[in-house]
Structures are given as structure tokens and as C-alpha cells.
Amino acid sequence: MDAVATTPPMDQARARLREVFGFDDFRGVQPQVVARVLAGQSTLAVMPTGAGKSLTYQLPATMLDGTCVVVSPLIALMHDQLRSARANGIAAATLTSADADWRETIEAFRAGELDLLYVAPERASQQGFRELLGQARIALFAIDEAHCVSEWGHDFRPDYRLLRPLMDAFPDVPRLALTATADAHTRADILAQLGIPDDGLIVAGFDRPNIRYAIRHRDNPVRQIADLMRAEQGPGIVYAPTRAKVEALAEKLAAASGRPVLPYHAGLDPAVRAGNQAAFVESEDMVIVATIAFGMGIDKPDVRFVAHAGVPKSIEAYYQETGRAGRDGDPAQAVMLWGADDFARARQRLSEVPEDRRTGERIRLDALAGLVETPGCRRAVLLRHFGEEPPDQCGNCDNCLEAPGVTDATELAQKLLSAAYRTGQSFGFGHLQKVLTGVEDDRVVQRGHDRLSVFGIVAADEARLLQPLARALQARGALVATEHGGLQLGGEAKAILKGERRFEIVVPPPRERSRRRGGGGEANPVGDPLFEALREARRAIAREAGVPPYVVFHDATLREMAGLKPQSLSQLGEIAGVGARKLDAYGEAFLKVIRQH
Structure with missing residues (x-):
């Protein structure tokens, strides 16, 4: 009898792992996922970025009889994974609108010559593709970035909803859904939408211990990010909220740092955008400034930092975007710069969200505010959001490395909220600050605000806390910016005014003159x-x-x-x-x- 035929499947898998990928054993939950795939069981695997999700279908694809069909959301991501698979000797191809060799790919697929075939959900959901699949042997359906199937996910893609009928047409083919970012609600929705049984859920830990998290108030983003670039010489990604800010920030960072810096956003000429992305992927020191359109299609393991020049959409989005750093396991940094205006705009946008999704989006925004405002461990807040029970301190975030001061600002918050209310809820922070600290300028006197009971009630020693307090109140929605820049009461403002809610804030530290290098040491033996x-x-x-x-x-x-x-x-x-x-x-x-x- 053939010795291989009598070898247990996972022993065969480990031998193939060594042969194809050069690794002696699996990591984390990889063996559980691979074992289910080899046994023909459908699975949803929630694994952090960098945990080796692609290996859980690439390895079985080299062992199973037939082709593994991989549904992936972006052409760039497919081509990245195609290069890596082929470099390891795996027979792989993509079938996308950007591929000139599609006829050869179809022939190779029909002939059973492919281990992996990558397609986009838009193609996979077409009747013609279903007919093509009927002309060959299918070993596995792998659905990458599976959170895109859920309306509860942070990156919903309607075409993912059309994958279930395709897979139902091949009832004997197992399904493997993969994602790095799905809370409990989203996980349940993915299982239902893709027809995977509840007992097929495997959740790895969400922790990325090699990433150092830091969140700071945005005062001079060019200087702050240039400092980070000087500390981290490897490749980096900087996320900016708009196309205009991407362009401006890229130009200023290049001038300030002397490093190669390129922009990336959907408004660039397609050839320029593709060229900038390719240059970044191939570089060992380039920084790319981008909108959130960039990143899901990048399988670049050596990104040493991810910086946000404004707040992301949600904790899920933040986790996924920062997860693009340090995928090789070496030390990396994730730095977010935020301002009260970020939350003001985000809360204004809530009115544009369909009513049935508004509550969920508000909960997401409040959770993000909690991460930004916490005086405790950033990593613990992140992991609790995904249902884990982490230690109170991680030792590798800004708050753990240098604990911030915390003060009870309830009384000062009452004064600031009262000033906003008594001035008619139509003035910005600068005006309220003058009223509270007793500055008699022309506008204050002309409006009669020097005669209000709140005029001059904040002493000099308290005044330095007014700005961080205003930011905190806006982040948590107790102060809401109007379209004309005024501040009005919202959220828990009344409860704070009545003394029913305590309001603590983080005391801002003195401005740092230098930044320590992130992640616990040099990633490379520089000088060797x-x-x-x-x-x-x-x-x-x-x-x-x-x-x-x-x-x-x-x-x-x-x-x-x-x-x-x-x-x-x-x-x-x-x-x-x-x-x-x-x-x-x-x-x-x-x-x-x-x-x-």
C-alpha cells in the first residue's frame, strides 16, 4: 500500500508545509482550519492580519483533488497573492479584467492544471462563471475578506451576498470564509449569509503584540508624522481623510523628511495610481499617503508603521488598517492623530446613514471615542471590543509605557456646557473660552456675554484644561458642532449638567521632544x-x-x-x-x- 495514503492527513499537511513554504509547523489556529478543510468541512476563520490566513487554503489546494476557487475583493490583492503563490511553486492564476491571458487561464482550469484560481465577487456571481465551474473539479471555495458579506461589517460589498447561490450549486464543495475583523454580530451574519454551520466558527486571538499603539492629539500632523518617519526607516502607510489632504500631506512629508513619499487615492489617473502602488510594494523605505481606498489590496509584510492623520470610521476599520503594519512579525508602530473636528464631522454624517443602520453606526462611533479618550491600555480596549478578556496592561502602547494623568473634570464640564447653552448654542470653542476666562473683547461685549453668570468663572489654573475637555466632550457627543461651527448640547450633556454623570478626562502631557522607536527594538541587525x-x-x-x-x-x-x-x-x-x-x-x-x- 502507498505509504502516503496511510499517513494521517495532518502529517501529510506538515510535510507539505515544510516542502512548499519552508516552515516546520503551523502557527496559531492554522492547524485547526487546515484540518477542517482537508476533512471537507465548511469553516469561518477569524484570524488577525499576519496570522497566515492565505496559507489555510493555499496549502490544502496543493493536496486536494481539484482547484480551490478564491473570491477576493481587489485585483491588486489577487495579483500580490498570485506572485507569492507562484514563488512557492503553487500552480495559481487570476481571472480578472486586468488579465490578458484569460483564455489560457480558462483552458488550464478546465484541464485541471490549477491549484488556485482567484476571482472577484462581481465575476463569481455571474451565471457564465457558474457554468465555467461546472466544467472542472472544484476542491474548495475560499472567501477572503468575508466581513464584506455582512451589512454589519465595516466594508460591506453587495456582490458578496450573491456568492451563496453560486456555492449552493456545488453542495459537496466545502467553504472557507476568512476575515481579520468581525465582531460577534458580524460573525453570526457571515455564517448565515455564506451557509456555514455555527460549529464551523474558529476565532483566533485578535492580538497583534508586535504593534505598538499610540494615539495623540493632532496639532501639527506634518511634524508629528515626519518625526515618526525619522524613527521608523522602513516602509509606512499614512491614511488621510480626503483626496486633497492626501496630496498636500504627501508633498509636505516628502519635503520635511527627505524620504520617498507618494500619494494614492481614487481621483488619480489609473496609471499613476497603479504605478505608485507598485513602487510602494517593491520599495524597502517608501511611505505612501492614501485614503482608505488603499491597503486591502496590499499583502506587503514589511510595513513598519501605519499612521492615521484623522480618525478612522470605526474600531473595526482601525484594527484592519493598523493591521497592515508588521505582518512579518517584526516590531511596528500604529499612530493615530485626532482632533475634535473629526468626531464633529462623523456625527454630522450619521444623519446621512439609513435609519435602520444609524444606531449601529452611532455605537461604533462611541466605541471609537472610547478608544481615543481612554487613559488605560489601548490594546485592552481593542481586544475587549472583539469579545476578548485581555490583561489590564499590554506594556506596548503609549498609555502603558507612560501612564497619562486623569482628572475629574465634571465641574469644569458643567461650566463649559452652561456657557454653550447660555450663549445660545451657536458659538465655537474660542468664543466660549473667552467668556469663561473673562476676556472682554469686542464680540463678547457686543453680544452682552460679559454680563452672563458664566463670564469669568474659570480660573487660570483650570483654563489649560478647557481645550482637552472640549475635545473630549465632542468625541463623546456631549458637545456637537453645528454646520456653522457653533457648539450645541447633545448626548449626555444634560446628565452631566445635572450631576448625574461624572466626566473624567486625560490630562495632556507636555509636548514630547523626541519619540522612542516602536515595538521593542530594532527590527533588523543594522550594521551587520x-x-x-x-x-x-x-x-x-x-x-x-x-x-x-x-x-x-x-x-x-x-x-x-x-x-x-x-x-x-x-x-x-x-x-x-x-x-x-x-x-x-x-x-x-x-x-x-x-x-x-
Whole structure:
């Protein structure tokens, strides 16, 4: 009897893992997910970014009889994963509007020559594609970014709702749905929408311990982000809220930092946008400034920081966007800069949301305000949002590393809210500040506000807290900006005025003169001539192959080479990340560099 046929499936899977990907064993919940796929069971796997979601279908695809059909939301993401799969020797293809070789792909699929076929949901939901699937053997349906199927998800895509009928037409083919960002409500909706049984849910921990989280008030975003760029020399992503701000910020950051910085947004010429994205993917030090249109299509493991120049849409969106940092497991930073006007605009936009979704969006915004305003551990707030019970401190966020002061500002909040109310709820913070601190300028006197009971009731020692207090009240919705810039009462304002709610705020720290480097140490052994020589060899191979350097090997693999200095192909093949295909293709080139040192 064939020895392979008698080997347990997971032993076969581990042998294939070593052969194809160069890893000795699985990570996290990967073995549970792979075991279910190999057993033909449908599964929803919720795994953090960087936990190796794609491996859970790519590996079985090399073992199962037939093709794994992967539904993915963006062409760029498909092409990124296609390069990585092919570099590992996996027979893969994409079927998209950007592919000139679609006829060859269809023929290869019909002939059973593909392990993986990537398609977009818009194509997958068409009748013609369903008919094509009937002409070959399908081993697995893999639905990437599965939160897009749920209206409760933060990135709803209606075409994902049309996948269930497609998969129902092939009842014997298992389904694997994958996402990094789904709370309990969204998870339940994904299971229902994709026809996956409740017992098929596997939830890994959401923690990304290598990411250092920091949230700061936005006072000078160019200076603040340029400081971060000086501390983190590797690739970075900066998210800005509008196309105009993307363009302006990219130009100013390039001038301030001397680093290569490019913009990315939907308004750019498609060729320019694609070129900027390709340049970023291939670079080892570029920073890209983008709207949230950028990122889901990027499978770049060596991003060293993600900065938000304004608040994201929700905690789910924040988690996903920051999760694009440090996917290789090396230290990375996530820095958010926020202002009260971010929350003012977000709360104004709530009126444009369909009424049946408004409550959910308001809850999301309040949760985001809680993350921004917390004096406690940022990571703990994030993980509790996703239903986990983390320790009270993580030791790797700004508040854990340098605990902020907290003060009971209930009485001062009552004074500020009273001033807003007594001046007619139509003046901005600057005017209210003058009234409260007793400044008799022309506008205050002309309006008669110098005769109000709230005039001059805030002493000098309290005045420094007025601005952070106003930001906190706006973040939590107790003060709401009008369309003309005035501040009016909202949310819990009445409860605060009546003394039914305490209102604590974080005391702003003195402005820092320097920033510590994030994530707990240097990601690369800077100054090691062998490591730098290996990186240079990687660049040359990547240029010749027309792929980004990380597709050849990750930095972690090069670090292990520099440390162990293997002298033979067999020794090199023992290093994590060196699979059979890469050993054969690149092994001698890297051994030559090691021998020279």
C-alpha cells in the first residue's frame, strides 16, 4: 500500500508545509482550519492580519483533488497573492479584467492544471462563471475578506451576498470564509449569509503584540508624522481623510523628511495610481499617503508603521488598517492623530446613514471615542471590543509605557456646557473660552456675554484644561458642532449638567521632544555587513524576477541566514521560509554571499 495514503492527513499537511513554504509547523489556529478543510468541512476563520490566513487554503489546494476557487475583493490583492503563490511553486492564476491571458487561464482550469484560481465577487456571481465551474473539479471555495458579506461589517460589498447561490450549486464543495475583523454580530451574519454551520466558527486571538499603539492629539500632523518617519526607516502607510489632504500631506512629508513619499487615492489617473502602488510594494523605505481606498489590496509584510492623520470610521476599520503594519512579525508602530473636528464631522454624517443602520453606526462611533479618550491600555480596549478578556496592561502602547494623568473634570464640564447653552448654542470653542476666562473683547461685549453668570468663572489654573475637555466632550457627543461651527448640547450633556454623570478626562502631557522607536527594538541587525549583503542580493534577484523583495524572502529569513551562516543547500533548506522551490531557485545565490563573508 502507498505509504502516503496511510499517513494521517495532518502529517501529510506538515510535510507539505515544510516542502512548499519552508516552515516546520503551523502557527496559531492554522492547524485547526487546515484540518477542517482537508476533512471537507465548511469553516469561518477569524484570524488577525499576519496570522497566515492565505496559507489555510493555499496549502490544502496543493493536496486536494481539484482547484480551490478564491473570491477576493481587489485585483491588486489577487495579483500580490498570485506572485507569492507562484514563488512557492503553487500552480495559481487570476481571472480578472486586468488579465490578458484569460483564455489560457480558462483552458488550464478546465484541464485541471490549477491549484488556485482567484476571482472577484462581481465575476463569481455571474451565471457564465457558474457554468465555467461546472466544467472542472472544484476542491474548495475560499472567501477572503468575508466581513464584506455582512451589512454589519465595516466594508460591506453587495456582490458578496450573491456568492451563496453560486456555492449552493456545488453542495459537496466545502467553504472557507476568512476575515481579520468581525465582531460577534458580524460573525453570526457571515455564517448565515455564506451557509456555514455555527460549529464551523474558529476565532483566533485578535492580538497583534508586535504593534505598538499610540494615539495623540493632532496639532501639527506634518511634524508629528515626519518625526515618526525619522524613527521608523522602513516602509509606512499614512491614511488621510480626503483626496486633497492626501496630496498636500504627501508633498509636505516628502519635503520635511527627505524620504520617498507618494500619494494614492481614487481621483488619480489609473496609471499613476497603479504605478505608485507598485513602487510602494517593491520599495524597502517608501511611505505612501492614501485614503482608505488603499491597503486591502496590499499583502506587503514589511510595513513598519501605519499612521492615521484623522480618525478612522470605526474600531473595526482601525484594527484592519493598523493591521497592515508588521505582518512579518517584526516590531511596528500604529499612530493615530485626532482632533475634535473629526468626531464633529462623523456625527454630522450619521444623519446621512439609513435609519435602520444609524444606531449601529452611532455605537461604533462611541466605541471609537472610547478608544481615543481612554487613559488605560489601548490594546485592552481593542481586544475587549472583539469579545476578548485581555490583561489590564499590554506594556506596548503609549498609555502603558507612560501612564497619562486623569482628572475629574465634571465641574469644569458643567461650566463649559452652561456657557454653550447660555450663549445660545451657536458659538465655537474660542468664543466660549473667552467668556469663561473673562476676556472682554469686542464680540463678547457686543453680544452682552460679559454680563452672563458664566463670564469669568474659570480660573487660570483650570483654563489649560478647557481645550482637552472640549475635545473630549465632542468625541463623546456631549458637545456637537453645528454646520456653522457653533457648539450645541447633545448626548449626555444634560446628565452631566445635572450631576448625574461624572466626566473624567486625560490630562495632556507636555509636548514630547523626541519619540522612542516602536515595538521593542530594532527590527533588523543594522550594521551587520552580511545581513545588508543578503538584502542587496535579494534586491537584485527581485529586480530580475520582477517581484517585490519580500516575495523572494522576508527579512526574518535573511536574519536567520546571517545568524546561522549555512554552508550547504541542505543547511539553508532548514531555515524557516526556505521552501523547496525557493531553495532550488535562489539557494546558490545566497550561499555565495554567505561564503564571501
